[in-house]
Amino acid sequence: MDDRLFSQASAEVVDLHRFFVDWFVASRADKVDFGRFEAVMGEGLTMIAPGGQILDRDAVIDHVRSSRATCDDGFAISIEDIRPGWQDGDTIVVLYVEAQLRAGKHSRRQSSAVFTTRSSAPNGVQWRHLHETWLQVPEH
Structure with missing residues (x-):
């Protein structure tokens, strides 16, 4: 086990989710560089969303781009x-x-992500595949 690679990938998971919060929260979205997100989404990326949809890199990028400033400070x-x-x-x-926590509703998902090294990426790794499965669907 290469502890350095796990450390890089772990930092990327945490940092990318910080990016999501800043990108999605309306009061913070103007200060965020979307290029950071695009830079870590590797070519050929696939994502299996918690509901089972299979998304390619372009669909993931388009979805995140269009979700800018759609959440409140909570x-x-x-x-x-x-x-x-x-x-x-x-x-x-x-x-x-x-x-x-979105609009007062909690959700949880188990995720598995595949990373490969890329020296030009912020944490030295890029996302190649992501699979998410609901553990707790958002309450209605």
Whole structure:
């Protein structure tokens, strides 16, 4: 196990979710560089959303771009139980739970993400695949 690669990928998970909070919260969105998000979404990225939809890189980027400033100041994300999964060379799988508070409603999703190294990325890794599964669907 390469502790450095896990450390880089863990930092990326936390930092990207901080970006999401800043990008989605209306009072902070003007101060955020969207290029940071695009830079870490690797070519060929796929995402399986918690509801089962399969999204390619363009769809993920378009969705995040169009969701700018759609939340109030109460929106929050926390990352829990982050741990390494499989690793080989410059590729690692990281497992974590993403907890959200949006419009007063809590949700949680189990996530697994595949990262590869990329020296030009902010944390030295880029996202290649993300799979999210509901643990707690947002209350109605």
